Amino acid sequence: MRVAYLGGGFAGWQRQSARRTVQGTLEEALASLFRSEVRVVGAGRTDAGVHASGQIAHCDVPRLIPAAGLRAALNGTLPLDLRVLAVRHAPPTFHARKSARAKRYRYRLAWGAPLEPWEAQRTWQLSGPIAPVELAAAAARLVGTHDFAAFALSGHAGLGPRGTRRTVHRLEPRQRGRRMSLVVVGDGFLRGMVRRLVGALVEVGRGAQPPRWPAALLEDPTRRPPAPTAPAHGLTLEKVYY
């Protein structure tokens, strides 16, 4: 299923006892529908506050019901800040996380006049303008296969054989007036990596660091100051590629 949510009301994707999470809320809706426990596996474990417009999740259900009926029944039960946009039957070999080849995130920035709250809840509002040319130059240097340890938040467990090496396929700013989107596509992301990439690029965009600085952090993760972490509410998981 393709799932969209507003991150503000959830303590992240992953189920936690006694806290409202996306996985937990989906599993409760499925359990009440099938009257049996159903485990949901998501493509990415988004952090608290991070939104999704195209999170992908799979589950094994105790009996087959038509996909459109399942979507309607789930949306009838789920709160308005969590919607199931599409449901389809998947082959038994499909695994939402393990089958994923790449993910696309979008980080929204704005400056100047205050945003309306429906924009503000998904945008990091900066106090001053961002220089797009310098930011784009810094972003271009981060594209490719690198050791992104400098951009990981602590606690990124289960690294596997790749360690902290990842490939960023695309990292591009798109500006329109006093708004900017940073689109990031990569084969995988360490915990907090997108937000720290954005945090470093914003330092360049506001003139606090030169364009070569974020790439220099790749070479020396102990370098000071470290990349700051952009706030969670500006980030949206848009697409998972299979």
Place this chain on the structure above:
Amino acid sequence: MRVAYLGGGFAGWQRQSARRTVQGTLEEALASLFRSEVRVVGAGRTDAGVHASGQIAHCDVPRLIPAAGLRAALNGTLPLDLRVLAVRHAPPTFHARKSARAKRYRYRLAWGAPLEPWEAQRTWQLSGPIAPVELAAAAARLVGTHDFAAFALSGHAGLGPRGTRRTVHRLEPRQRGRRMSLVVVGDGFLRGMVRRLVGALVEVGRGAQPPRWPAALLEDPTRRPPAPTAPAHGLTLEKVYY
């Protein structure tokens, strides 16, 4: 000041002890800024769940500070679901509620595929399509000066000399694909009136009542069935005219 908010997190505009309201949240922000109690008067007391993109409010402040600085300071303190979009000094005769000549509301409807949550939180999602021609015909019959008692929710206190008589200047559906906006402009609205006008028009749009039915309720407020009340989360106060 021009104020925008997402209604979902507020128990309406009006201050209530121990409940989060728009007025209460604004007054707290002003009190912490001026270190003194400040009362805020809004143009319209929106109900719980109703949004605003252009609510107008006034307050008397203990000392004059530049309007741009006040806006920035308030937005720095306020939560992201409540934003002050503009601040200006007003003449002493200005009163946000008493000086208002008219208000514009927008009610959002949709049907078909599920909406993304940032749309869903401001839209009433219907199970089936709406017939725009029949709905527009019914809406046209409601424009003008009428006794709108049939469309008031109980508890509309302080009616004043006008009683339940109001003038609706404009009431128009605008359709785009599987979405429809109902724009309502009037010189004033009884409690729940916009939502019950929308509720009646949707009954016509889905074929449950004929286009002449909503206007017939004006003539006989005791007529059964009464106009249903559309959910609060589809409604936004867009503009106050002075």
